[in-house]
Amino acid sequence: MIKTDILIIGAGPTGLFTVFEAGLLKLKCHLIDALPQPGGQCSEIYPKKPIYDIPGFPEILAGDLTQNLLEQGKQFEPGFTLGERAETLEKLEDGTFLVTTNKGTVHNAPVVAIAGGLGSFEPRKPRIENLSHFEDNGVEYIIKDPEIYRDKRVVIAGGGDSALDWSIFLADVASSVTLVHRRNEFRGALDSVEKVRALKYAGKINLITPAEITAIHGNGRVNSLTVKRQEEELQLKTDHFVPLFGLSPKLGPIGNWGLEIEKNAIKVNNALDYQTNIPGVFAIGDVNTYPGKLKLILCGFHEATLMCQAAYKIINPGKKYVLKYTTVSGIDGFDGTRKEAPKAVIQAIG
Amino acid sequence: MKDITINITDREGVTHNLLAPTDMAMNLMELCKSYELPVEGTCGGMAMCASCQCYVLSETSLPEKQDEEEAMLSEAFYVKDNSRLGCQIHLTESLDGLHVELAPEY
Numbered sequence: 085m086i087k088t089d090i091l092i093i094g095a096g097p098t099g100l101f102t103v104f105e106a107g108l109l110k111l112k113c114h115l116i117d118a119l120p121q122p123g124g125q126c127s128e129i130y131p132k133k134p135i136y137d138i139p140g141f142p143e144i145l146a147g148d149l150t151q152n153l154l155e156q157g158k159q160f161e162p163g164f165t166l167g168e169r170a171e172t173l174e175k176l177e178d179g180t181f182l183v184t185t186n187k188g189t190v191h192n193a194p195v196v197a198i199a200g201g202l203g204s205f206e207p208r209k210p211r212i213e214n215l216s217h218f219e220d221n222g223v224e225y226i227i228k229d230p231e232i233y234r235d236k237r238v239v240i241a242g243g244g245d246s247a248l249d250w251s252i253f254l255a256d257v258a259s260s261v262t263l264v265h266r267r268n269e270f271r272g273a274l275d276s277v278e279k280v281r282a283l284k285y286a287g288k289i290n291l292i293t294p295a296e297i298t299a300i301h302g303n304g305r306v307n308s309l310t311v312k313r314q315e316e317e318l319q320l321k322t323d324h325f326v327p328l329f330g331l332s333p334k335l336g337p338i339g340n341w342g343l344e345i346e347k348n349a350i351k352v353n354n355a356l357d358y359q360t361n362i363p364g365v366f367a368i369g370d371v372n373t374y375p376g377k378l379k380l381i382l383c384g385f386h387e388a389t390l391m392c393q394a395a396y397k398i399i400n401p402g403k404k405y406v407l408k409y410t411t412v413s414g415i416d417g418f419d420g421t422r423k424e425a426p427k428a429v430i431q432a433i434g
Numbered sequence: 435m436k437d438i439t440i441n442i443t444d445r446e447g448v449t450h451n452l453l454a455p456t457d458m459a460m461n462l463m464e465l466c467k468s469y470e471l472p473v474e475g476t477c478g479g480m481a482m483c484a485s486c487q488c489y490v491l492s493e494t495s496l497p498e499k500q501d502e503e504e505a506m507l508s509e510a511f512y513v514k515d516n517s518r519l520g521c522q523i524h525l526t527e528s529l530d531g532l533h534v535e536l537a538p539e540y
Contacts, residue, residue: 271505
């Protein structure tokens with residue numbers, strides 16, 4: 085069981101900044117995220133897009149913001165449970181919470197901060213009859229372990245970066261790679277498109293466009309697919325079918341935790357500390373709602389900061405807390421490092 | 435700059451006649467959200483999620499699709515010939531009377 089002070093659900097910018105603010109109060113954080121990497125939407129949807137409204141940064145790429153936040157919180161040694169979705173919340177007799185993921189990882193903390201953004205990212209599934217039948221039996225929506233494709237036949241569908249990148253990667257692993265896309269054009273980094281083109285001419289990627297997979301066949305496991313290219317229908321023998329059509333967020337299991345929900349967001353008390361209707365459970369960032377709410381990263385940072393003060397009081401009942409400025413007190417990392425402003429030197433001239 | 439009327443048929447088949455300003459640099463996705471129609475606008479309007487996909491029902495002439503919208507629609511589901519992304523349609527006076535239907539959620 086993983087024990088921590090503040091258990092953060094969601095490793096997007098708000099969740100990552102919470103690590104820093106909690107660290108200043110000597111509170112340790114652990115983050116759970118359904119995605120395999122931290123950053124939330126910033127790394128999943130728009131890592132290469134510039135953001136212009138982060139205070140102090142006239143312009144910063146979403147991916148760089150994620151890296152900076154990780155760097156800023158590093159000395160407070162956050163723990164991560166990545167690639168797992170927080171499934172259940174249970175309050176124990178001692179007042180702490182148990183949060184269990186879909187993979188069965190159990191976390192225990194006196195304070196839970198939900199920084200889940202728009203929810204956990206779930207793969208977008210194409211509309212193919214009996215698709216769900218073959219899930220984990222030859223159909224995978226996320227490539228976790230490329231080795232399972234070694235010397236197998238793989239068909240990838242999609243036209244974005246992940247479809248291109250995995251086709252390139254698997255060209256050297258699988259016995260055959262077929263990439264199927266609805267259009268002749270791909271939306272992806274220019275050099276990935278170039279690489280796929282080169283691999284196509286080298287005979288290492290079989291490219292079928294403009295086309296769509298319309299049916300899956302097999303007895304319990306995938307063994308062939310029907311591909312429709314304009315008016316023509318092809319049968320493709322394959323061991324794996326990997327549809328990569330991106331991910332879309334769903335509020336998911338959090339919706340069943342007994343929290344007050346309004347318009348797909350968690351209602352919180354914003355006059356005080358962003359606590360939900362369950363004492364000890366807070367909601368910060370895009371996942372919450374209150375009168376005047378703005379879904380902005382900078383608002384998430386503010387909410388995280390106030391929430392940490394309330395968490396401190398729950399974790400250290402009766403203890404007085406005095407706000408300290410990092411310019412005055414510096415930062416003491418949990419890893420033993422210390423950062424502080426250099427002392428001013430007073431010297432006489434002459 | 436005058437207000438225009440945009441007609442939006444929701445996923446229950448109800449048509450809403452919405453008054454839309456043309457001087458606030460708004461797009462169709464934002465209009466739906468401001469009237470609390472069930473449009474998520476997950477990516478915030480970057481043509482990167484297709485949660486604001488709609489079908490254009492009127493003959494209104496619309497600005498041409500840019501590459502980003504074209505590419506997103508090529509990956510989205512429930513796409514028809516008259517599909518557009520609401521976030522890429524900026525509200526201007528020439529869109530008065532536009533009628534769209536919200537595409538299904540996925």
